Structures are given as structure tokens and as C-alpha cells.
Amino acid sequence: xxxxxxxxxxxxxxxxxxxxxxxxxxxxxxxxxxxxxxxxxxxxxxxxxxxxxxxxxxxxxxxxxxxxxxxxxxxxxxxxxxxxxxxxxxxxxxxxxxxxxxxxxxxxxxxxxxxxxxxxxxxxxxxxxxxxxxxxxxxxxxxxxxxxxxxxxxxxxxxxxxxxxxxxxxxxxxxxxxxxxxxxxxxxxxxxxxxxxxxxxxxxxxxxxxxxxxxxxxxxxxxxxxxxxxxxxxxxxxxxxxxxxxxxxxxxxxxxxxxxxxxxxxxxxxxxxxxxxxxxxxxxxxxxxxxxxxxxxxxxxxxxxxxxxxxxxxxxxxxxxxxxxxxxxxxxxxxxxxxxxxxxxxxxxxxxxxxxxxxxxxxxxxxxxxxxxxxxxxxxxxxxxxxxxxxxxxxxxxxxxxxx
Ligand SMILES: Cc1cc2nc3c(=O)[nH]c(=O)nc-3n(C[C@H](O)[C@H](O)[C@H](O)COP(=O)(O)OP(=O)(O)OC[C@H]3O[C@@H](n4cnc5c(N)ncnc54)[C@H](O)[C@@H]3O)c2cc1C
Numbered sequence: 001x002x003x004x005x006x007x008x009x010x011x012x013x014x015x016x017x018x019x020x021x022x023x024x025x026x027x028x029x030x031x032x033x034x035x036x037x038x039x040x041x042x043x044x045x046x047x048x049x050x051x052x053x054x055x056x057x058x059x060x061x062x063x064x065x066x067x068x069x070x071x072x073x074x075x076x077x078x079x080x081x082x083x084x085x086x087x088x089x090x091x092x093x094x095x096x097x098x099x100x101x102x103x104x105x106x107x108x109x110x111x112x113x114x115x116x117x118x119x120x121x122x123x124x125x126x127x128x129x130x131x132x133x134x135x136x137x138x139x140x141x142x143x144x145x146x147x148x149x150x151x152x153x154x155x156x157x158x159x160x161x162x163x164x165x166x167x168x169x170x171x172x173x174x175x176x177x178x179x180x181x182x183x184x185x186x187x188x189x190x191x192x193x194x195x196x197x198x199x200x201x202x203x204x205x206x207x208x209x210x211x212x213x214x215x216x217x218x219x220x221x222x223x224x225x226x227x228x229x230x231x232x233x234x235x236x237x238x239x240x241x242x243x244x245x246x247x248x249x250x251x252x253x254x255x256x257x258x259x260x261x262x263x264x265x266x267x268x269x270x271x272x273x274x275x276x277x278x279x280x281x282x283x284x285x286x287x288x289x290x291x292x293x294x295x296x297x298x299x300x301x302x303x304x305x306x307x308x309x310x311x312x313x314x315x316x317x318x319x320x321x322x323x324x325x326x327x328x329x330x331x332x333x334x335x336x337x338x339x340x341x342x343x344x345x346x347x348x349x350x351x352x353x354x355x356x357x358x359x360x361x362x363x364x365x366x367x368x369x370x371x372x373x374x375x376x377x378x379x380x381x382x383x384x385x386x387x388x389x390x391x392x393x394x395x396x397x398x399x400x401x402x403x404x
Pocket of ligand 1: 056170306
């Protein structure tokens with residue numbers, strides 16, 4: 001390594017997906033110099049393109065972060081759809097809970113956006129930010145501790161160094177593995193089929209999820225006549241469904257989904273295995289993990305990306321407070337504050353989703369009775385509004401803080 005000129009940064013972020021790209025913009029706002037590594041940038045957007053299969057329900061808190069980073073207008077400009085109501089019910093006809101943004105004086109409960117569009121909007125902003133240097137279509141070859149710095153050998157032959165490295169490289173995080181951070185892994189029995197469909201009979205201001213004996217079925221509205229549907233079932237069944245051609249799959253969807261969906265035309269389809277994972281630590285000296293590199297969650301409640309964005313807000317605020325107080329902002333003591341806050345919260349969320357998942361996969365009478373009572377309670381205004389505030393992130397006091 002001797003003799004090679006290296007560039008120094010405050011922070012090196014590995015992975016420029018939704019969370020890594022948002023983190024880069026946040027830290028640049030704190031006047032830190034950031035290097036962002038991304039091995040494969042997404043395809044540019046055109047309005048003629050079909051809807052991507054990977055979409056996320058973005059909570060109000062996530063939208064607030066994206067507005068603060070000045071990328072929300074760009075997302076709206078490309079493609080994104082608001083939903084005002086959320087309905088969850090069980091088939092056959094037991095519990096039925098409905099949530100309406102009007103009841104908490106909001107215009108919407110959230111937005112459905114394609115992951116690629118969120119990422120592209122963040123990258124457009126990154127390209128105009130002088131605090132951020134991007135290293136695209138390459139990745140790291142070696143990560144080496146050197147005193148209180150991390151040296152990164154890139155595959156393109158360059159060498160860079162930073163005070164902190166952030167792993168934002170997704171569920172299969174190579175950064176997490178390189179730092180030998182163990183991660184628990186649980187594979188659910190079910191998989192899910194995701195399809196983008198044309199559904200011109202369905203109401204478009206609502207997202208819904210119906211629990212049936214074989215697993216949940218969800219509807220997420222997209223712009224114009226389009227929607228994304230998610231069908232959970234045993235992996236064997238999902239593998240069979242995904243092999244059907246578009247016409248036969250549309251027939252199966254119309255047979256099995258609630259009548260609220262109406263007629264559909266399948267545009268694209270794919271399937272995802274269901275699993276969850278959780279890193280035993282989010283930090284090591286001069287290292288922090290965020291987003292899917294630290295935790296993946298059952299997509300049942302559509303919270304994976306939202307949790308990643310909350311990691312971003314939390315790490316930003318912890319670092320900013322340390323900068324204000326003149327502390328070593330990339331030290332283990334400072335990073336520990338981030339880990340403590342986020343690990344507890346993410347664990348609670350993962351367990352809550354599991355209770356819903358296992359609770360609804362069970363047809364034992366007392367459990368069915370309890371869950372239907374819970375669903376009825378969810379319609380009481382005080383409980384209903386509190387659930388909505390929590391689910392949209394409005395109940396959580398975690399504003400992003402760039403003030404120095
Ligand atoms: C079926 C399904 C439905 C979902 N629905 C929702 C939903 O409704 N709402 C929600 O909030 N979440 C949802 N999620 C979860 C959400 O998609 C993820 O949590 C989110 O995409 C994670 O973002 P990330 O940036 O952490 O990781 P990723 O999106 O995986 O990004 C990682 C980035 O790192 C890059 N990278 C990887 N390795 C390297 C390397 N070595 N060097 C450089 N770059 C690298 C990759 O190219 C990629 O760009 C869903 C997930 C699934 C599977």
C-alpha cells in the first residue's frame with residue numbers, strides 16, 4: 001500500500017440504496033466529507049417504463065426526511081401515489097379494522113413509491129453535492145484498521161481512508177461479514193408473490209390487507225390505474241403461481257383476492273422468500289451498520305425501508321450532537337448511543353410483526369377469538385388514532401437535526 005496516494009474522507013458509506021444514499025445527504029448537511037460506494041446504480045427513469053416490482057409504503061416520517069433532504073418533489077415528479085385509508089380484515093368475515101387519515105387531520109397515511117425512484121431522486125441530489133464523492137460500479141477489496149482510521153482498498157485500484165465506515169449494503173452485507181458481525185436468520189414457511197397489475201375497478205385512495213387461512217393478500221395502489229399486489233402463501237404454492245403466464249395468473253388472482261380488487265391485468269410478476277435477520281451488533285470501532293445490512297423484517301407490515309430511514313435519522317442526530325459537544329463523533333462511545341436506540345426499537349418492531357404473522361396464521365379458536373377482539377378494539381377512535389399516529393411515524397419524536 002505504501003506509495004499510493006489516498007484520499008481522506010470523514011465517512012465512507014458502502015451501498016447507495018435508499019438508506020445509504022439518504023445517509024450520505026444527511027452527513028453532507030452536517031458538513032462532513034462523504035465517499036459513497038455503489039456497485040450498481042439503478043436504470044434511469046422514464047415515464048414510459050413499467051412499474052417496478054419493488055415498491056415500498058413510505059410512512060409520514062420517511063416522507064418528512066425526504067422533504068428535508070429536498071428530494072420529495074423529485075419523487076412526486078417521477079411517480080408516487082398517496083393513500084388516505086388503510087383497511088385490514090380477516091376472511092371469512094370476522095375482524096375488520098379501518099383507518100382514515102382524516103381522523104388524525106392528515107391528508108394521507110402514506111405513499112407507495114418504487115424503491116428505484118426514491119433511490120434515483122436521492123442520487124440526483126447527491127450528484128450536485130460537493131461534500132459527497134461517488135465511487136460507482138466499483139466496490140471495496142479490503143477494509144483495514146489503521147490507527148483510528150479505516151483504509152479501504154477499492155477494486156479499481158484506488159485507496160481511500162475515513163474516520164467512519166457505514167455499511168448500507170443490504171441484506172447480504174459484505175461489510176457486516178468482513179467485520180465478523182454475526183446475524184440471526186429466520187426463514188418463514190411462506191413466500192410472497194408480488195405483481196404489478198392494472199386494476200381500474202379498484203378504489204385507489206386505499207391500501208388494504210386481507211388475512212385468509214393460506215396467508216395475507218395485500219393491495220397497494222400505484223399511479224393511474226395501476227397497483228401492486230402481494231400474495232403470501234406456502235413457498236410451494238407461490239413457486240407454482242409465479243410460473244403461470246400473465247393471463248392465467250390474473251385469473252387466479254381474481255379467483256382468490258377479495259372482490260374489492262376487481263378485474264386485473266398482470267403486467268409483471270416475481271416472488272420473494274420471507275425471512276428476517278438481525279445483526280448482533282450494529283457497531284464496531286469506526287463502523288456502523290444501517291438499513292437491511294443490520295436488519296431485515298417480514299414485509300407483512302411494509303416497514304423495512306421505513307426502519308432503515310429511521311436508522312439514518314438516529315445516526316445523523318447522534319453524530320450531530322457529538323459534533324456540537326466537541327466529542328470524537330466517530331468514536332465507539334458515540335456510535336453506541338445509535339446502537340442502543342435503534343436495536344431495541346427494531347427488535348420490538350420485528351417481534352410485533354411476528355405476533356401478527358403467527359397470530360393470523362393460526363386457526364385455533366381462542367387465538368381467532370383474541371385477534372378478532374383486537375381488530376374490533378382497533379376501531380375505537382382513541383385506539384384507532386393512536387395506531388395510525390404510531391404506524392405513520394407521527395407519534396415518534398425523532399426529527400432530523402442538522403442545526404450546529
Ligand atoms: C416483497 C418485499 C416488500 C417490501 N415492502 C416494503 C414496504 O412496503 N415498505 C417498506 O418500508 N419496506 C418494504 N420492504 C423492505 C425494503 O425493500 C428494504 O428494507 C429496503 O429496500 C432496504 O434498503 P437498503 O438501502 O438498506 O438496502 P438495499 O436496497 O439492499 O440497498 C443496498 C445497496 O448497496 C449496494 N451494494 C451491495 N453490496 C455492495 C458493495 N459490496 N459495494 C457497493 N455497493 C453495494 C446495492 O447495489 C444496493 O444499491 C419490502 C421488501 C420485500 C422483499
